[in-house]
Amino acid sequence: MSSSSSTVDMDPDVALRLFEEGATLVLLGVPRGTELGIDCKSWQVGPRFRGVKMIPPGLHFLHYCSVNSPSCGGEIGPKTGLFLTLKPREILLANWDPKEEDLDFSASKNEEEVSRVRATLRELDPYLGPYPYEVMRKWVSLTDRLSEELANDLQPLSGRVCAFSDVIPETPFTHTKDRAEQPRNDTECQSMREGLDRLPRMKQREGTELRFSVIPEKTYPPGATPAEITQWSLDLSYALETVLETNHRLQPLNLLGELQFAFVCFLFGNVYEGFEHWKRVLTLLCRSEEAMRKRKDLYLGLIAVLYHQLGEIPPDFFVDIVSQNNFLTSTLQDFFQFASGAGVDSTLRKRAEKFKAHLTKKFRWDFDADLDDCDPVVVELPEGVTVD
Incomplete structure (x- = not known):
């Protein structure tokens, strides 16, 4: 998203209302080339980007992934997202943490810092891209049953929804001696299964799991006939x-x-x-x-x-x-x-x-067709009977 983004296609009354009532995400230090989006739309961050303005109050999904510099191949990292509930005229402030390649929202808890940003919002305005109003109706239709409370209950305790699971070994080996004492076999693996069995067992890092409802494996009550x-x-x-x-x-x-x-x-x-x-x-x-x-x-x-x-x-x-x-x-x-x-x-x-x-x-789906018509028919023959 570049600072040249405009609200040309937005109804003037809606634009004015969002300008007065909309929330603002001030995102400082986001590297150029980072893929960043909110709700249904994403952009590549330009050199002047400082955040997003005129965001309708309510639930939103901010998502982003870091991009290596062209000298390092320009590879795109895994996507990270978080659900945010924004209030009218709220300013949410975050700084990019280059070490973690993530947004750090701790500055939003500093009232003095937020007040300073609010006081300079007009100077920041040219560097803020407007919320993509054209996707707002789509976003609302995709999340009209999702409340702030439910989103908070479902997303990881870490507050981050990550495309790739953050995994750690089930048995931590903190010292070289611990690893040396593990059984080893220097012979070549005879199969992929054997190779996988030799790898350390991994588990998802606590606090990074999505907290979905557990679907029972048994679909019937205990003691069922x-x-x-x-x-x-x-x-x-x-x-x-x-x-x-x-x-x-x-x-x-x-x-x-x-x-x-x-x-x-x-x-x-x-x-x-x-x-x-x-x-x-x-x-x-x-x-x-x-x-x-x-x-x-x-x-x-x-x-x-x-x-x-x-x-x-x-x-x-x-x-x-x-x-x-x-x-x-x-x-x-x-x-x-x-x-x-x-x-x-x-x-x-x-x-x-x-x-x-x-x-x-x-x-062009046919829900009245027999979906199993094309399946091969398996015929069980009596023992000892063969087909020539």
Whole structure:
């Protein structure tokens, strides 16, 4: 983002209101060439960049990654992001820490420093890029279920959402002697598995983990009969209710906010774990037949969330990731089948039908086809019988 960014396309009244009421991010010392973005848009930082102004109050996702100097190859580092909730006219101050290659917001706690910046804001103004107003509606539609409290509960205790996990050895070797005493084998590895087994076991550094709801591995209650195991393995309602009771008992619709949080982490933060959790939650919701009959509001909300999410992802996203094993089409096929079943609220049924028609037209997906038609048929032959 360069200081030449303008608000040419912004409605003058909106521009004035954002100028008067909007928050300001003052980001000092960010190296030239750094990729930095807020919400749905990112830029390459120019030499005059000092921050972002006219930011609508509310929840935002700031994301950035350092770039080596051209002499070092200009390689882009892993992306770091953080969720921020900004108040009207708030000034948030951060300095770039070259050693950590990260933004240090500790200066924001210094009232004298913030007051000094506020007093010189007019002088800083030419070096502040305006918030990309053209993406505001998109951002709001992707996060309308995600509250400040929920975002704080889900993001790591470190306050940073990192594309690559920060891992450390499970057994710390603080001295050379400790490492020397570990079993060694100087012969060549015979397989990749053998090589991996020789590497030290790693774990994620405490405080850097995303704090998603835990999806139970067993989808049925303790002591379930074989019939109940079959029932709750096909209908994931028991597992869904367990997740809601454990994590979102007072506000079940917060699960939709968690779905949005995971999606934003993946789409704008490059966090693959976010995509995996998005898939798990989506599978849980779409394959819970009994819950669909009981929780009308949750499922009406799900359709709205998915409508905006599927409308914003890049075209090659489906080809590269989502279409693997027909994940999305098969999951939504189950959802539409359950939504048309007996006992489902008529408003939800009609909304699901319209959503199905929209996806069929937009992506040319056929939800009525048998997705297993192309699978090879495996025929079990009696023992001793052969085929010539």
